[in-house]
Amino acid sequence: MSKFTQIVINRYKWIILVWLVFIILMGILAIRLPSMLQGDGFEMDGEYAEVTEMTSEQFSMPVESMFLVFEDVEDGLIEDVLKEVDDLDLTSSIESPLENSDLYKEHLSYALLHFDDQDADMSAIVTEIREAIADENGITLTGSSAITQDINTASQRDLIVAEAIGLPIAIIVLLVAFGTIVASLVPIIIGVSAVVSTFGIMTWIGAEVNLSIFVLNIIPMLVLALSIDFALLFISRYREEKKNHSIESAVATTIQTAGRSILFSAFCVFIGLGALLFIQVDIFQSIAIGGMVVVSMAVLNSLTLLPAVLLLLGDKIDKWQVLKLKKNGASRWRTFANGVIKRPVIITISALVLLGIAIIPIKNMDVSIPQMDSLPASYDSRQAFEAVDEEFGLDEETMVYLIADRDGGWDNKEGYEEILEWESYLQEDELVGEVGTIYSVSEIDSVEAWEQTWESPMQEQLLPIWETFVQDDHLFIPVTLRVPGQSDEAQDWVREIKDNPIDKEILAGGVARFNQEIFDEIFDKIWIVLSSIIITTFIVLMIAFRSVLIPLKAIMMNIIGLGATFGILVYIFQYGHFGMEAGTIALIIPVIVFSLVFGLSMDYEVFLISRIQEEYAKTLNNDHATVEGLAITSKIITSAALIMIVLTGAFAFTDVMPVKQIGVGIAIAIAIDATIIRLMLVPSLMKLFGKWNWWMPFRKGRYQAGLPKQID
Secondary structure, three states: OHHHHHHHHHOHHHHHHHHHHHHHHHHHHHOOHHHHOOOOOOOOOOHHHHHHHHHHHHHOOOOEEEEEEEEOOOHHHHHHHHHHHHHOOOOOEEEOOOOOHHHEOOOEEEEEEEEOOOOOOHHHHHHHHHHHOOOOOOEEEEOHHHHHHHHHHHHHHHHHHHHHHHHHHHHHHHHHHHOEHHHHHHHHHHHHHHHHHHHHHHHHHHOOOOOOOOHHHHHHHHHHHHHHHHHHHHHHHHHHHHOOOOHHHHHHHHHHHHHHHHHHHHHHHHHHHHHHHHOOOHHHHHHHHHHHHHHHHHHHHHHHHHHHHHHHHHHHHHOOEOOOOOOOHHHHHHHHHHHHHHOHHHHHHHHHHHHHHHHHHHHHOOEEOOOHHHOOOOOHHHHHHHHHHHHHOHHHOEEEEEEEEOOOOOOOHHHHHHHHHHHHHHHOOOOEEEEOOHHHHHOOOOHHHHHHHHOOOOHHHHHHHHHHHEEOOEEEEEEEEOOOOOOHHHHHHHHHHHHOOOOOOEEEEEHHHHHHHHHHHHHHHHHHHHHHHHHHHHHHHHHHHOOOHHHHHHHHHHHHHHHHHHHHHHHHHHOOOOOOOOOOEEOHHHHHHHHHHHHHHHHHHHHHHHHHHHHHHHHOOHHHHHHHHHHHHHHHHHHHHHHHHHHHHHHHHOOOHHHHHHHHHHHHHHHHHHHHHHHHHHHHHHHHHHHHHHOOOOOOOOOOOOOOOOOO
16 A cells, blocks of 8 residues: 555645545535435346236326325315316326215225326426415325325434434543544544535435335435544654654555455445345345445545545644543553453453343344334324225235236137136135126126126126226236234245146236335345355455454354344334334344344454454563553544444434434444454453464465554
């Protein structure tokens, strides 16, 4: 990195100027990002999407339907409001409760607003309809797009709340760590720079790729925490070097030591997030792309803008001192480290038992695709939907839309027989309530009777029925299941319909297929994601530390710590403790938290072990290296972890449930990593394994760390 170091030192003013221009340009773009985010990201190219498109284009099924809910509203007003909505010319059709008694009850009724334009801007449509009904009490628009818009609004508010809580606490932590206002503000400046540049790039990407609305919370949460952490660790090493060397020399050494650690740790985070690309669901793609942009911006800021700012500030980095740092801080950590390595067996067993207890609830983890409960209960759209669901039992049944193809078409005797065969087969299933076919609707019960009627003058009466269920070679069969679409039974049903005795390839759509595809995609790919993260991280750490055992221990400790994290999440959110309403864990949480935290935890592993490695290369004394490495880095790693905890944990005070669970999950995982694992397990295991920590096959002679030489 020597050439890179010299470029940064010699061109630091130009680097600052380039970053300023870049941040301004990205800031202009970043303003547009919230308006570009649509949908919760639970979308994928699969059979559900294919059937939805076919039923819309060929069988006049709506692409989406929303509910206009009326609570204690007179019939006259219902009629006037529906006419006003119809006049907006936004819907393909409207089902009025005044014309359909199934949608009407005395105090509560709802209209179905159908939309058939797949390319329509549903957010704009929701806004226009809401503006049209804004002055009417007891009338609420709800449904998928309305909920999505409200989640977007709640996410923007949550982001403001979380940063209002997290950033002031982060500044306090930085003041305690550095003692001066200037040194404490530099990481914040670097963090804000990374946020603005990341948002700008994501806006540019969003013009080509669908981005989930959850990006709005997860990305700034991650980029702020990671950037400030990198800056904190970089500045700490710089101030340490500055005590005995010139400013330029201190910056150069810091880039080649702390900068090297930042690169390795960032690569670990990059791996964890990049692995999410294996899961072909939009929300994972969004977070993977956003996360990789985050890591790239955090590293670029830390290795270019940050050293340039330090060179520009010079001795002013220590200006405006508000706290006098204790000189014996390292001595206290040294005493602590010596105490740990004197009792490695007891401490290792105690730590593992404690983590094991925390892991126990994980056996009961119940995951689900985020539904209405993602939205805060205070929103009218959620309240209206829940009222309709409770009154009309919408969630008690689900529709499955089957599409079958037949060479030669269906308008022949063999086709009529096969349609009847499908109807008979489906009606025999105990989960099936109703089956829609040409026979059930026309009330004709045999092929012969259908043929006779079809060939008679009554064909004109049957033609609309035929066209409802048959278009070209496609047969459309709507099926009502007597179970909720989110249930395991419904998901099993759409899986098993493939193995039908009719021996016919058939496509299935509807909520059940949607849920089944999402679950299967995640559970089928999760092992690819985990194995790629673990194997690649092992290789990176083995290269970084020239050791086989250290990466193995790091990976095992990370897995145990994450297991404990998920157990605690189940205890809090699923069991309903600490003021939380009992519910389920969002399906995305285990995968996203594992991918994020596995890399973030390696941050502290890399910084700690890198320092132990430096000491070991000097003395070849494992115990001394462990104690010194822990003593030198513990304060700064603890501060960095605390910043990460407050910036992510601040989302515990927000309302969008999946984001709340992700924030709390990351905060718990980092807290476990920075205390039980980093302060107890790492030094204990370093002591127990002794010189074997540094064993590497095919290496001969004296251990060489491969670290850069001190620059004077």
